[in-house]
Amino acid sequence: MGKLTWQPWLQQVLAQTPKAMVGALLLALAPLVLASSASSSSSSSSAQDDAASTQEEQVDAIESKLATTSANITIRAGANSNDLVSGSAEANGNSDVYSGTALHFEDQMMLNARRVDLDLFAKMPKSRITKMREAYVQAENAFRRGDEALGFAIQKQHLQGYPLNIWLNYYYLANDIKTSKFDAVMKFINSNEQAELAELLRDRYARYLSDVRDYARLSVLVGPKPFDETKLSTLSFKQKTQLCRFYEANWPLDKVNEEAISFATRIYLDLSKRPLSCNGLMALFDAKGYLTDKLVLKRFENAYVQRSYTETTDSLAQELQHTDFAKRVDQQMQLYSQPEKLFDEVKGNSEDEHRVAVLAFKRYANLSPRSARNDFKKFIKTYDPSETELIDIYQIFASSFLGRSYGLSDVEWVDRNLPTLAWNDTLKEQRLRRAIYFAQWKEVYVLIDHLSPDLKDDINWRYWKGRAALELGKTDEGNALLAEVAKDRSFFGFYAAQTLGVDYPFNYLKIDPNFSFPLDIANNKAAIRFLELYALDDDNAIYEWREIAKRSPEHEAMVMAQWALQTGNISYAIDFVVSSGRWDALDYRFPIAYRSSYEHFSKESNVPLSFLYGVSRQESMLNHNIRSWAGAVGLMQVMPGTARDIARKEKWKFSGTNSLTDPETNIQYGSTYLRWMLDKFDNNRILAAAAYNAGPGRIPRWRSNDGVKRDVAMFVECIPFKETRKYVQNVILYDAIYNFLITGEKGELIHPNELSYAY
Incomplete structure (x- = not known):
């Protein structure tokens, strides 16, 4: 097992490490050294230089300092970092921030010091290290305010060899x-x-060169086209940003004219949020005359027919007031709130009136599908829509009638009426879920093969292909398909494994048990810089952390992740996994934080410990200080209003919203509410998790009301909200993983009462 021992590795690492880096290397060392040296009887010493005391005296000094330091470990968010690492995690006066999983150090890592005066270990006088850090801060401030001469002077005189010069x-x-x-x-x-x-x-x-329109340099900066775009809907926000920069830089240089026009047009017509980095491209698009009134009208029409985008629709309507389309847009907006009045208001005699009628009916079909369907023949007879317009309307009807709140007759109407060419992937997935709900196994088996390759390979659809094969009597094929699914660490992978009676695919990546900290990272420059920034309480440490996670050799990266875990830096541990894509590193992806508090309230509320962790990991990534856009707070994302209701019923004193950032308070309220959900839904974790996310009022509507018994997999796949559908799968999977990490036992993904439950 990996150990952090006092002798002889300290002498070795000090000898190998540049003087200026020693302090940073040993940021996390002091508590670890104390943990191992406390059990050591060694009293050997060696002189370092005239200004330094012996190593044992240095340890004694730190031990004395630690004994009088209050417990408080803070995770600081990086500038521009996302919610994954925002906020702080504190030890709250005990060493319960992290309780190890399968791997432990010989002694509990001491967490009762936020920072240690690492110069006590250095080969140079304390005053020199203090001056170097002060000099670094002064130089940073000088550069930030534009005093470059002073910054360079400080750097040259006081910071030679300092790791943060970069x-x-x-x-x-x-x-x-x-x-x-x-x-x-x-x-x-x-x-x-x-x-x-x-x-x-x-x-x-890139932002600067865009602002000053220096496209030649911008082209050099952004480099070659990063990838070939496909459908805009498949691009991430970051990918859209990259392509916008590429086209902005190269269009003025006449390198990508047609491609740039096509991409900018699609970006403009897309109603989803646009990256700010696309503003330069869109300004070029406008300046070159491609942002025409006709294109603005098309964006207006796209927004108009949707259930949402009211503000966008209003804004575009105003923008079109001084164009040739003003009269048509005014007539269109008169029907916005009540599109069903189109039959009374629009004759359809002109091209403009025809278009008004078609758009109004599309909106009518979106807002009131059944009523619009009753008027559909009348609409066709009155306004004679084109084939393309009819396909659009059929797709709108299909999107509604394939929803959870509609019955089999509505599904069959879609099957009869939706043209083959109108079946896009979104509608195919909706139809598949309705086929699963109604146990139409032949349709499931066949339709999965008509999905696009990426979707067809999705683990859920691979499970349902195998399940459908079994239901149709294709036993060998079904079992073979499920056996492949059972290798995937996912809800349906574990569910397939449980169905087949094979081991769950935990795929557990562990740190080499023979690791040595800090010797193993002594030459890792990013780790040195991270530890120094961490010592300085500099928020930018997150960038060095991600440099370690993404680009360090795996063993060195894992050693640093173990450091994060053992020092209570839970957000760093999880960020390590997310940044590096090491999803198999379960110890860091699923840290067992605040264990004594979770164990206490697990017993108090009679909610399984692993279930509490599963919910918390999904809700907050175990960030106790996080707040959602909706106002939910803390580890279990408790809503203040819900907390007040709990306090009233349990006769507790609620100390306000900020109190929910306290881990113990948050776990107390969250576990109590989760117990309420379990009591309400027959101790069924699947239903309780869905209720925790979407509200208990929706669960009865999602359960079968036709007398047909559906199993847990069918219920989960047919949850109508994508967010809740994914949420439930994650929580139940995380529950199983936490149970394994906490107990060492593989347990069951779905409990017996949940397997036999009539959903």
Whole structure:
């Protein structure tokens, strides 16, 4: 098992490490050294230099300092970081932030010190390290305010060999941005010394060069086209940003004219949120005359027929007031709230009136599908829509009638009327879920083969292909398909494994038990920089952390993840997994944080410990300080209003919204509410999890009301809300994983009472 022992590795690592880096290397060392040295009887010492005391005396000094330091470990969010690492996690006066999983150090890692004066271990006088850190902060401030001469002077005189000099170089380039620095910027980016900083710098200069319209340099900066775009809907926000920058840089240079026009047109017509980085491309699109009134009208029409996008529709209607389309748009907006009045208001004699009628009926079909269907023949007879317009309307009807609140007769209407060409992937997936709900196994078996390749390979549809084969008597094929699914660590992978009676695919990646910290990361520059920034309480430590996670050798990255886990830095541990894609590193992906509090309230509320962890991990990534856009707070994302209701019923004193950031308070309220949901829904975790996410009022509507018994897999797949459908799968899977990590036993994904339940 990996150990953090006092002798002789300290002498070895000190000998191998540059003086300026020793302090940073040993940021996390002091509590670890104490943990192992406490059980050691060794009293050997060796002189370092005239200004330093012996190593044992240094340990004694730190031990004394630790004994009088209050417990408080803070995770600081990186600038521009997402909610994954925002906020802080505190030890709250005990060492319960993290309780280890399968791997433990010989002694509990001491968590009763937020920071340690690492200069006590250094080979240089304490005053020198203090001055270097002070000098670094002064140089950083100088560069930030544009006093470059002072920054360089401090760097040259006081910071030779200091590990954070690369950050000062970044501050020089990133603040007071100038074209004259461009060559230095490209040299920094191409040096590959710190890729996270390089991307930050690239983004800052891309914005600057876009603002000053220096497209030649912008083209050099963004480089070649990052990938070939497919459907806009399949692109991530980041991918849209990259393509916008690429086309903005190269269009003025006449390199990508037609491609740029096509992409910008699609970006403009897309109603989803547009990256700010696309503003430069859209400005070019407008300046070159491609943002025509006709295109604005098309975007208006796209927004008009939707159930939402009211503000967008109003804004575009105003934009069109001084165009040739003003009269048509005014007539269109008169029907916005009550599109069913189109038969009284629109004659359809002109091309404009015909278009008004078609759009109004599309909106009518979206808002009131059954009523619109009753008027559909009348609409066709009165306004004679084109084949293309009819296909659009049929798709709108299908999107509604394939929803959970509609019956089999509505599904059959879609089957009879929707043209073959109108079946896109979204409608096919909706139809598949209705086929599953109504146990139409032949339809399930056949339709899955008509999905696009990416969707067809989705683990859920692979499960349902196998399930349908079994239901149709294709036993060998069904079992073979489920056996492949059972290798995947997912809800349906585990469910297939449970069905077949095979082991769950935990696919558990563990750290090498013979690891040695900090010796194993002694030459890892990113780790050195991270530890120094962490010692300085600098929020930018997150960028070095992600540099470690993404680009360090696996063993060194895993050692740092173990450091995060053992020091209570839970958000760093999870961020390590997310940033690096090491999804098999279960110890860091599913940390067992605040264990004594969870165990206490698990017993108090009679909610399984692993279920509490599963809900918390899905809700907050175990970030006790996180708040959602809806106002939910803390580890279990408790709504303040719900907390007040709980306090009233349980006769507790609720101390306000901010109290829910306290882990113990949050777990108390969250576990109580989860117990209420379990009591309400027959101790069924699947229903309780769905209720926790979507509200208990929806669950009765989602259960069968036709007398047909449906199993747990059918219920989960047919949850109408995509968010809740994914939520329930994650929570139940995470429950199983936490049970394994906590107990070492494989347990059951679905409990017997849940397997036999009539959903």
